[in-house]
Amino acid sequence: MLRRAHVPAHAPAPRRGIRSTRSLTIIGTAVAALTAATLVPVFADDDNGLTLYPVADTTLTQVPQDGDNSMKTTLASCPTLCDSNPRGRRDATLQFAVDKLPANATRVKATLRVYAWNDFAARIVARAVPGDLSAAANEARLAAARSLEALDEVKKGYNEFDVSRSVQGNGTYTFALSQESYNTRVYWASRENSKENLHPQLVLSYDTETKPTATPTTPATVLPPAATATTTPPASAPPTTTKAPEPTKSTTAPATRPPAATTAPAPPTGWRQVWADEFDGGTVDRSKWNLRDNEGRDIDLGCNVDDPKNTFVGGGNLTLRALRESATCSSQNRQFTQSYLDTIGKASWKYGRFEIRAKSPNKPETSQGLWPAFWLRPDDGGNGEIDVTELPGGRDWYDKSTAAIFFDYSPVKQDTRIALPGGGYPGDGFHTYTTEWDANALKWYIDGKLVWTRDRSTTPWYDKAFNKPYNLRLNFQVGGWLGNPDSGTRFPADFVVDYVRVYQR
Numbered sequence: 001m002l003r004r005a006h007v008p009a010h011a012p013a014p015r016r017g018i019r020s021t022r023s024l025t026i027i028g029t030a031v032a033a034l035t036a037a038t039l040v041p042v043f044a045d046d047d048n049g050l051t052l053y054p055v056a057d058t059t060l061t062q063v064p065q066d067g068d069n070s071m072k073t074t075l076a077s078c079p080t081l082c083d084s085n086p087r088g089r090r091d092a093t094l095q096f097a098v099d100k101l102p103a104n105a106t107r108v109k110a111t112l113r114v115y116a117w118n119d120f121a122a123r124i125v126a127r128a129v130p131g132d133l134s135a136a137a138n139e140a141r142l143a144a145a146r147s148l149e150a151l152d153e154v155k156k157g158y159n160e161f162d163v164s165r166s167v168q169g170n171g172t173y174t175f176a177l178s179q180e181s182y183n184t185r186v187y188w189a190s191r192e193n194s195k196e197n198l199h200p201q202l203v204l205s206y207d208t209e210t211k212p213t214a215t216p217t218t219p220a221t222v223l224p225p226a227a228t229a230t231t232t233p234p235a236s237a238p239p240t241t242t243k244a245p246e247p248t249k250s251t252t253a254p255a256t257r258p259p260a261a262t263t264a265p266a267p268p269t270g271w272r273q274v275w276a277d278e279f280d281g282g283t284v285d286r287s288k289w290n291l292r293d294n295e296g297r298d299i300d301l302g303c304n305v306d307d308p309k310n311t312f313v314g315g316g317n318l319t320l321r322a323l324r325e326s327a328t329c330s331s332q333n334r335q336f337t338q339s340y341l342d343t344i345g346k347a348s349w350k351y352g353r354f355e356i357r358a359k360s361p362n363k364p365e366t367s368q369g370l371w372p373a374f375w376l377r378p379d380d381g382g383n384g385e386i387d388v389t390e391l392p393g394g395r396d397w398y399d400k401s402t403a404a405i406f407f408d409y410s411p412v413k414q415d416t417r418i419a420l421p422g423g424g425y426p427g428d429g430f431h432t433y434t435t436e437w438d439a440n441a442l443k444w445y446i447d448g449k450l451v452w453t454r455d456r457s458t459t460p461w462y463d464k465a466f467n468k469p470y471n472l473r474l475n476f477q478v479g480g481w482l483g484n485p486d487s488g489t490r491f492p493a494d495f496v497v498d499y500v501r502v503y504q505r
Contacts, residue, residue, distance in 0.1 A: 050100055050204040054191045056133050057094040057200060062087055065412035068458040073417050075188040077124060077179040085410045092177040092188050093136050096202045099170050105206040110167035112175055113158045113201040115189040117396060120154040122182035126161035129174040136174055145176055154186055194419050264357050264432045265448030271353050271503035278499045279318040284311060292340040296330035301479030302338035303329035311339040317496050320476040322370060324491040340475035348379045348469040353503035355434040360391040360426035361493040367393025369485035371477040372495035374433065376470040383408045384465035386442065389433035391426045392482045399425040401433060403444040403452050407461045414454060421449040430498055
């Protein structure tokens, strides 16, 4: 779980280096075929246009611990001095295959559109990199890439860059978004984002003076599959349209979503339960949990308190409740109280299967700034973190579970936001979130379905971070990196836990 607004609390600055060719390998997909008769008019005076989606994108990084960025839902940009890391530069890089421009297209206008979730006072320069993503991995070639257009600040929503000087015909085009100011990362939606209306786009318009003769088109470039532990094939690029769609946000939970899981899946054969809290008593079991009190952290807005109003057991469930109320903690006056449990000094494990069955409080319009989570940290307090699930609220976040791992907080992490495989969303009822961890890999499951895997091929620092005992963390945070409560946020808000179980084999 990210612990600091823009400068998480990690360790020494990583050594300088560009991503290896292996980690740059991208799973590519061909751009969806265009129907010339209906989508691409070819006569003079017609409103000619194409909207294309990336065949590949990634964050080119000088931080080796970032690992494989090819299948993440976000791209990032940052200057060389990034989040206090003097060697932390990142460039959001996108590759497009243009293959449907007619031979007689003239005055081609190309606009690169990339979605950002927040406003930033950051100067971003769009640059054209000759070749594909593997060419952009060459640091010298990336540095020499031609600048096309710069924006002096990032706006929430689609940001547009005029890249017409680069795109003049069919072929492969690669663009890098390089950040020149604002020394913390700006995040952009990637082609892996589950919301198709947020995907990057290359929008082309052009004139045609005469009807073209039939000419072969340049085939779309398809890159080889990445070295990744996941086995699910990538989704096809969304269908092309003649006009770029504007981002939309759901305002209510879809009425047709299936009901939430009512029973927890059984663990696979070979696992034995070594620790659990079923919350069948009347109070928090203090032999298993520490309950933090009078703690105010600089990465959220609430006070962690040991108060029965905020943490209580009943009906077979544990409830972590966030309240809008004034409280003083760590010599600060705050406007929210919240709950934080851990097993430090009571229980920890090296490897295992860690599972929680819980219901999120988050709905699209009433949960901005609410952030429950179940995660693990090492007993030695050093590098490493495993997030079984983070369930942040707000319209952009409420319907996904976030899985993540960290090495340190400078920031070095891998994460992904995952839709529930059976449909629904984390707040529609109880769902089960599980992480299996051994010497070779970490695997995440939602309601018994495998959804994400990390291992040495995706995580160069796997052995350094995940070879020691970890303890459990269960908390409900108000405010922080993903936003603060707004006028629509509803309190009290309850994160309800059916059980926490630990297995080993």
